[in-house]
Amino acid sequence: MKIFVLSTVATATSLLCFAAIAQTSPAAASAAPIDPTTFVNQFEATGGKFAGYRRSGAKGICAAGEFVATADAKALSTASVFSGKAVPVVVRFSVGGGNPNAPDNAKSQRNLSLQFNLPDGERWMMGNISAPVFGSSTPQQLMAGLIARQPDPVTKAADPAKVKAFVDANPETLLQGKHYASQPVPASYGGVNYWGVHAHAFVNASGAKQFGKWIFEPVGGLQGLTDDEAKAKGANFLFDELRQRVKDGKLAFNFNLELAQAGDKLDNATVPLPEGRKKVNLGVLKVTSVSEDGGGPCLTTNYNPMVMPKGVEASSDPMLAARAAPYAVSLGRRLGEGAKQQ
Ligand code: HEM
Numbered sequence: 001m002k003i004f005v006l007s008t009v010a011t012a013t014s015l016l017c018f019a020a021i022a023q024t025s026p027a028a029a030s031a032a033p034i035d036p037t038t039f040v041n042q043f044e045a046t047g048g049k050f051a052g053y054r055r056s057g058a059k060g061i062c063a064a065g066e067f068v069a070t071a072d073a074k075a076l077s078t079a080s081v082f083s084g085k086a087v088p089v090v091v092r093f094s095v096g097g098g099n100p101n102a103p104d105n106a107k108s109q110r111n112l113s114l115q116f117n118l119p120d121g122e123r124w125m126m127g128n129i130s131a132p133v134f135g136s137s138t139p140q141q142l143m144a145g146l147i148a149r150q151p152d153p154v155t156k157a158a159d160p161a162k163v164k165a166f167v168d169a170n171p172e173t174l175l176q177g178k179h180y181a182s183q184p185v186p187a188s189y190g191g192v193n194y195w196g197v198h199a200h201a202f203v204n205a206s207g208a209k210q211f212g213k214w215i216f217e218p219v220g221g222l223q224g225l226t227d228d229e230a231k232a233k234g235a236n237f238l239f240d241e242l243r244q245r246v247k248d249g250k251l252a253f254n255f256n257l258e259l260a261q262a263g264d265k266l267d268n269a270t271v272p273l274p275e276g277r278k279k280v281n282l283g284v285l286k287v288t289s290v291s292e293d294g295g296g297p298c299l300t301t302n303y304n305p306m307v308m309p310k311g312v313e314a315s316s317d318p319m320l321a322a323r324a325a326p327y328a329v330s331l332g333r334r335l336g337e338g339a340k341q342q
Pocket of ligand 1: 056
């Protein structure tokens with residue numbers, strides 16, 4: 001499948017991968033909250049409906065791992081995840097978009113979702129993506145972009161004029177796709193960086209707040225495929241590659257935090273922190289096992305990024321808070337349909 005996006009016309013599926021896009025009408029950019037059911041309906045209308053699957057990140061696999069924090073992390077935040085003791089993590093790797101048959105050999109989004117199971121039933125959930133920015137700065141812009149890309153019932157394709165008008169009016173929505181287009185196809189789920197894209201506050205024992213944006217960087221470095229290699233690999237190689245890498249004991253990520261400074265933009269997922277910000281290693285996440293295809297503990301959970309431990313707090317980024325309810329609607333639908341993944 002041709003993914004993305006230097007062109008102004010993306011397929012509906014690719015659109016949902018990086019959820020780029022926006023819309024032309026100024027009214028569409030109003031701050032009126034978007035009903036979560038309407039949001040998920042629009043994901044289906046634009047990207048297709050695949051019963052039982054996540055409405056985004058549909059093609060995925062569960063894994064398990066453990067996280068051990070550094071002393072630097074403990075100094076930044078009182079969160080129990082940073083105690084320095086091993087914390088079990090429910091991991092999920094996926095390809096962006098709502099299509100469970102999305103190809104592994106396209107220049108598209110990969111996801112790393114994590115649920116840290118902390119003492120006393122506390123949890124930390126997050127869904128990270130393989131780009132430093134997201135494709136929309138507000139839920140309204142995301143919704144407007146989905147509407148602009150909805151296939152016409154007759155032609156079964158998006159109207160190029162609507163898409164062009166949208167991206168012309170919302171050029172920042174193309175940045176995420178430009179990142180994927182500039183990178184090789186990842187050779188492995190363990191060979192690419194994953195960014196949190198939202199700012200969070202880390203609160204220490206004296207109550208001081210340090211804002212930052214995090215990145216999971218593979219300890220073994222980045223690994224990409226040439227276009228010929230990607231073609232030869234075919235559409236389904238990432239699950240087997242992951243199993244082999246974990247069997248060899250070679251899958252780990254550094255959990256790093258870029259520290260924000262006064263004046264940095266903290267409320268916009270389309271804007272990374274400026275280059276050169278100090279980076280602190282919060283610890284290492286090791287992936288230790290991979291579940292069978294189609295099953296495992298991540299199948300019936302969701303990675304609601306508003307579930308945070310005491311000691312880590314959300315920024316005012318409107319995209320962060322807006323994720324919780326549509327994720328719950330998607331989870332409810334897929335559980336009702338019979339949860340699946342592949
Ligand atoms: C208002 C904005 C957003 C909406 C409406 C939305 C919608 C969704 C939905 C419906 C799901 C499937 C949830 C499930 O069934 O469990 C999902 C999954 C996901 N989204 Fe978003 N999303 C939004 C913003 C973002 C942003 C900013 C990121 C960037 C980090 C992101 C990354 C992910 C990832 C990584 C997954 C896969 C989670 C998993 O493995 O279960 N989303 N999204």
